[in-house]
Amino acid sequence: MIRNLLSVPRSIAFYIAFYGGSVLFVIATLLTMSVHKPLFRAIVRGWSGWHRLCCRILLGIRVELESPQFKPGVLYAIRHESFFEAIDMPWLFQLPVVFAKAELLAIPGWGVAGRNFGLIGVEREAGAKALRTMLTEARRLIAEDRPLIIFPEGTRTPHGTPGKLQAGFAGIYKLLRLPVIPVAVDSGPLYHRTWKHPGTIRYRFAEEIPAGLPREEIEARVEAAINALNG
Numbered sequence: 001m002i003r004n005l006l007s008v009p010r011s012i013a014f015y016i017a018f019y020g021g022s023v024l025f026v027i028a029t030l031l032t033m034s035v036h037k038p039l040f041r042a043i044v045r046g047w048s049g050w051h052r053l054c055c056r057i058l059l060g061i062r063v064e065l066e067s068p069q070f071k072p073g074v075l076y077a078i079r080h081e082s083f084f085e086a087i088d089m090p091w092l093f094q095l096p097v098v099f100a101k102a103e104l105l106a107i108p109g110w111g112v113a114g115r116n117f118g119l120i121g122v123e124r125e126a127g128a129k130a131l132r133t134m135l136t137e138a139r140r141l142i143a144e145d146r147p148l149i150i151f152p153e154g155t156r157t158p159h160g161t162p163g164k165l166q167a168g169f170a171g172i173y174k175l176l177r178l179p180v181i182p183v184a185v186d187s188g189p190l191y192h193r194t195w196k197h198p199g200t201i202r203y204r205f206a207e208e209i210p211a212g213l214p215r216e217e218i219e220a221r222v223e224a225a226i227n228a229l230n231g
Helices: 002-032 037-059 083-092 102-106 110-117 128-142 167-176 215-226
Strands: 061-066 075-078 097-101 119-122 148-150 180-185 199-205
Touching (some): 002 037, 037 061, 037 083, 037 110, 075 215, 097 128, 102 110, 102 119, 128 148, 128 167, 148 167, 180 215
Parallel strands (some): 061 199, 075 148, 075 180, 097 119, 097 148
Antiparallel strands (some): 180 199
16 A cells, blocks of 8 residues: 555656656757767667666666576567566667667657667558568668567557567568567566556566577467566
C-alpha cells in the first residue's frame, strides 16, 4: 500500500526530470548531428543514460544483467514489455542499430535524431521494395560493427502473456544471415504506462543461435528464450 502511494509522487518527479531533460538532449542532438557525429552519438547515449539515472534515483528501479553478451554482427531479439527497454538500448549497447516503429521517426526533432543515430523505421504494411530498402540500410549500418536490435513481438506485450513473434522476424533473420542472441526482460511489472514502481528489472541473455536455421526452429527457440522471465 505504501509502495503504491509513493509511486505517484515518484512517477511525477520522474516525468518532470526525464522529459524535461529530454527536451534539452533533443536540442543538443539537432545542433550537433550535422557537424560532429561522435558528439552527437555521445549525446544520444547520454539521453539514454539520463533515463537510467532518473529511474534509479527517482523511481528506485535498478537494472541487472544475467549472462550479458555484447558483440557486433549479431541480431539481438529482445522481449518488449514497456518503453523502458526501448529507451534503454543506446545505454545498454554501444551504438545499436534498432528496428523501430515508423511512427516514432515522425516525432518532431526526436525522429530526425533517431534516424541519424541508427533507428530503422518498420512499416508493417510496407511492400517488398520498402523491405529491401530497410534491409539495405541495416546491412550498411552493421558493417560499421554495430549490433542490430529488434523487438520481434512488434509491440509491447503485457508481463505474464507469452510473447508471439511477428511474421517479419523470420524473414529478417533469413535475409540478413546473422546469428541471434535472444534477450528476456521483465520491465512490465515496474515500468507501467502511468505510475511506476521500485524494484529490479532484469535482462537475461540467452545463448547465441546460429544463422541459417529453418523458420520453425528459430521462432521456437527465440520465443522460448525471450519469455524466460515472463513468469
